Amino acid sequence: MAEPYAMSLSEAAAAVAARRLSPVELLDSTLGHIERVEPRVSAWARLRPEGARRQAERLGVGAATGPLHGIPIGVKDIFYTAGFETSCGSRIMAGFVPTYDATTVARLREAGAVLLGKTHTTEFASFDPSPARNPWALDHTPGGSSSGSAAALAARMCHGALGTQTSGSIVRPAAFCGVVGLKPTFGRVSRYGVHPLAWTLDHPGPMARTVRDVALLLETIAGPDPHDPATLSAPPTERYASALDDAGARERVLRRLRIGVPDRYFFDGLDAEAATAYRAAVSALGALGGTVRDVRLPDLFEAGMEAHDLIHNVEAAAVHVDRYRTRAADYGQKLRAFIETGFQVPAPTYVRAQQVRTKLIEVMHEVFRDVDVLVTPAAPGPAPEGLASTGSPVMNRPFSFLGFPSVTVPCGLTRNGLPLGLQIAGRPFEELTILRVAAAYEGATSWSEAVPPL
């Protein structure tokens, strides 16, 4: 048996459910490993070892509470956690202790998860980096804004984590750190209790080391929430993890799967090694039974990306305007620039940008009539060297803008040993399709088994 801290979430959950492993043993193994590697990785904003231990002890003597019984989880530090500080990577929020849990956090707790601590985020989930480092190369960024969640998972310091994505903040760090990250459909997972960056673009979602683990987290946190109106019209959630276990269903889906390869945008400035890994991944997916088709992206696609950035800009300025009046000097330089430029965008331009969004969603629905998934590189290359920036979200931004679901799965290592990711996007609320494709790819390759050399 692997060391408990090194197990996947699903393996650990099965071991705890079968009473081969107690929640306390799992927690102690994980905390011991954190003690060894955290000084180098800096994934955590703050840990709660005593609180986690009390919770694990309670879970150890009681009946099974849910599918995550006793599983140590990291939560990005913009999710509210009742009685435990949530500082959003910001001087302004330092010391803030919420009185309630974000809906996603509450659902994880109800399912038996042990809240291990809060993972580092860039300032207010925007651009100014956190102290987190990439476990694969400590002088490289782990990506952002869910920097600490991705780094903690890659370094085996937790079994699952929560992140959020407004442009590329789940998929990009997951790809840079060689883990799996899912940005759900807008409305699939509640935003309640998550500090906003841009209301109409924010997507909370799960991160883990395997596709099945991400599926298990998704089915725990997804579903309608009266506190988030965007979730109320969503179709019912599915049992994503057990659906992935159905090999027959997976084969049937793969046999008739139409895999779309975009004609442009995703290849601008793409690193040569990332391009090679991407082409190999597309071939591997084709070999699994799917049909690979070229897809012409709509003419409006590039204007849509400009519209995304304007909406992001304006909504972030609106989120922060009240605090900015009195605390401007306490914001980092990149977020200050973002807020201030947001003030300068005319209101009719914001409305036009939201109209462009409506049109692009409409035409992308048509694109998805001819294909079931679009596959793209998850980032323009591996994690860039240096900690002053978190890399580019350009590959992930389209699906944040559209609200369509996307997932990244590891698809290679560069010559320097840095992970690369394959992004798979699907139709709204068809998370199960992209998870099935990601799981099939993961099962046919061994990239997800690679461990950083810490």
Place this chain on the structure above:
Amino acid sequence: MERDTSALAWTRALLTLPTETGRDFDDELEAIRRRIKAVHDAPVTHDTEPAGAPRLRRDDG
């Protein structure tokens, strides 16, 4: 493109922002200018509903 300082001052006064607001970030504003042009050049008809409209539901309570 020259920035209209009177427009900046107006925004600053309306939103009661710090006095230094709008003085820096020329490079970022140039990117904003390009984006604004791209969005207004995009073919969108006036009957296009902006995304982000209200999601209403009947109150059963």
